Amino acid sequence: MWTYADRAEDGTFTRIGGGDLDAATGHWSQGAYNADDISRTAIVFLRAHSAFRDNADLATARELLRTLTYLQVTSGQNAGNVVLWMQPDGALNRSAIPIELLDPSDSDESYWLARTVWALGESIAVFAAVDPDFTAFLVERLHLALTALERASLGRYGQWDSADGVPVPGWVIAGGADATGEAVLGLAAALTVRPDDERVAQALDRYAEGIEAMPSGAVGVWPFGAIMPWTGSQSLWHAWGGLAPAALAVASAVTGRGLDAAVADVGVFTPQLLTSGGPHNAWSPVPGESQIAYGVQSRIESLLRTADVTGGEGLRELAALVAGWFFGANPAGEPVYDPATGVTVDGIEPDGRLNRNSGAESTIHALLAMIALDQDRDLARTARSLNGTPEVHGMQWLPAESAQLSGDAAVVTPESAWTGESNWRGSSVLAGDGGTVRFTLDAEALAAVSAGGATAHPLIHRLAEDAGVAHWSAIDAAGARTVLGTLELGGAGDPGVTEWDGVLRPVRLDVPIPAGAVAIEVIAEGRLELDELMLLPAVTTAELAVERGDSLTLHVASADAKLALVPGQTGSVYRADGMRVGPANRGRRSVPAGAFAITRR
Known part of the structure; x- marks a missing residue:
């Protein structure tokens, strides 16, 4: 399973590995194949066999699983861990160039170990009915993976860390609810045919407890109940974490908990995601980056898995709207999946341009989505009927650097947009005592306020130490003011496991913007670092x-x-x-x- 496929102008593809090619050895500085994609490809064929009963799919899955387990360390201090990269001739590359974390890739638990658990668990559920001997081998390898996890994250069970004053579980895999969610899908699948496997059951329960602790925000509060993918940030949601709610929904049948968190993610956050412009790869915290098949399929699976538990048909309707992305209901207004070949583009850029390469990850997640659609014809019919770029009226982001400044207020530009846990959106404004920033509402903002009301959410860098306050008001055409709220500019708490002092995150003001408001103004009484003002229509x-x-x-x-x-x-x-x-x-x-x-x- 080659990692990448580059598209030529004539529409043909060239399979390539990661990094640079050494023509003399035929080796890539990373490798040709990787454990992440081998794991997920095996799941494609396992699910295809379960859906369509084609034994050729089962045979392919078997060989992929043999390849995957070849990458697993079988003895020594790293037993159970997984090497990420393999060369075309089968040689393993434990240390890729450029250097990746982990290095060496089999030195600790990892995302590829979590996905190995996912593939092994789903394969046990499938092969148990047809091949007891191979199933026994798969169980042995799953337990070997658990040995590695017990040395690492599971060995920290019950340890809580802090992320900008927010308690976060210290026992999720590689610090991520995203990786942990994929492992939980495999553990839950294995338990369906091995309900007495106490080791698997305990790991499932403890990991589900960790994921359940990761939701953030609420109705009307950024990020609207989304399960945060990474303990290292309270400002970054990314689409690679999209299977965490699916995992909680599936695990809830065993653990009896986690369903509320899954529902909040799929039923509150996902609708806001769609009305913000679609399944962006990241909110960091402003929605942005490309849109990719991985993020889209993760939304579909999480919606369907949660609907299976709640019985809520509205979640299936949402899944159909999300799935329309593959058939043209996306920012490009074009189909991104070809049912004749399986080719799926590598993403849609923020400006609507298509990345017409077709790597393994995009192909894998498109096929997982298509297998799900083929099992629900009504859902598929709706998804395939959708076309054209959606017209969205969602949250609006007003840049502080474009606002009217007075007093001790000035535009500043960071050396790097990336803070280590979030992204500044261009320049920002730094205001001291008495500094004023006034946002004039444009036609779209005025329409949202007059139509049904809206709330204001300043995107501020809130520091760990005390930094004063900022007073926010709405102003009407006659100059009358309505107080919207006062925000603390400090007191975010100890950075803990995060890399940056403080947190860059939208904070909702208590009072809705009144009808008739034409501007919103803030007066600093301390140190205000203001990036954007987000307006959220009711x-x-x-x-x-x-x-x-x-x-x-x-x-x-x-x-x-x-x-x-x-x-x-x-x-x-x-x-x-x-x-x-x-x-x-x-x-x-x-x-x-x-x-x-x-x-x-």
């Missing part, structure tokens, strides 16, 4: 075009509100768990905070 929307000229609209409520429906627009309102609340139409259009509606016209 109802955000994403309208997707459907074949035959119809459209589907997703409405997301961050506060109790009424939907602005047009004649002929009808549908249903759902709770975050996907259960239907009632109809959405001209006669009944109220939605409670945290609910979403899907309408058609």
Whole structure:
């Protein structure tokens, strides 16, 4: 399974490895194949066999699993760990160039160890019914992987760390709920056929407990209940963590907990994700970066797995809207998956350009999505009917450097956008005592405030130590002021396991922006580091075009509100768990905070 496939102008592809090629040896400075992609490819063929009962898929999965376990260390102090890279001739490369963490790659637990657990667990569930001998080998290797995890993260069970004053579990794999979630999917699968395996059950329970501790925000509060993927940041959500809610939903049948966290992620955060412009690869904390198949498929699987537990059909409807991304309902307005060949583009850039290369990761996650769609024809029919770039009206970000400054306030530009745990969005404003920043609301912001209300969320760098306060007000055309709130500029808490002093994160002001406001102003009484002002409408929307000229609209409520429906627009309102609340139409259009509606016209 080659890692990358570069596309030529004539549409053909060249398989390449990672890093630079040594023509004399045929080796790449990283390698040709890697454990991450071998693991996930095995899962593709395992799931294909389970869905379609083609024995050729099972045979392919077997050989991929043999390759994967060849990469696993079998003895010594690193027993159970996994080498990441393999060369075309089968040689293993434990230390890649450029240097990666981990180095050597089999020196500790890792994302590729977590994905090995995922593949081994799903393979045990499949092979148990057809090949007891091979299953016994897979169980042996899963237990070997647990030996490595017990030396590392599982050995820290019960240890809590701090991330900018927030308690975070010290026993998730490689510090990530993202990696841990993928391992949990494998552990849960193995338990379906080996319910008495106490070692697997204990690991599942403890890892699920760690993931359950990672949600952040709430309805109307950034990041809206998303499960944070990394203990090292309270400001960064990325799409690679998207399978954590799926893991919690699946594990809840065994552990009896975690479902609420899964529901918040899929039923509160995902709708906000879609109305912010789609499944961006990262919110850091402003939504941005490319959109990739991995992030899209993770959303689909998490929605469907959670719907399986809650019975909420609204989550399946959401999954169909997400899946439309593959067929043209995306920022490029073009299909990114070719059903004739399986080719899937490597991503859509923020400006809508397609990266037409087709690496292993994109292909893998597209195929996982397609297997799920093929098992739910109604979902597939809706997804394939969606086309064209969605029209979104979601959160709005007003840059501080473009606002009106007075007093002790000046624009500053960081040397690097990356802080070690988040990203500045361009320049920012540093204001001292009496410094003032005034944002004039543009037409889109005025429309959101007048239509149904909105809340203000300043994106500030809140320091660990005391740094004073900032007073926020809304101003109407006559100059009258409404106090929106006062924010502490310090007191974020000890950085703990994070790399930066303080946290860059939107903070909601208590009072909604009143109708008639034309500007929002802040006066510093201390040290204010202000990057953006985020405005969140009470109802955000994403309208997707459907074949035959119809459209589907997703409405997301961050506060109790009424939907602005047009004649002929009808549908249903759902709770975050996907259960239907009632109809959405001209006669009944109220939605409670945290609910979403899907309408058609």
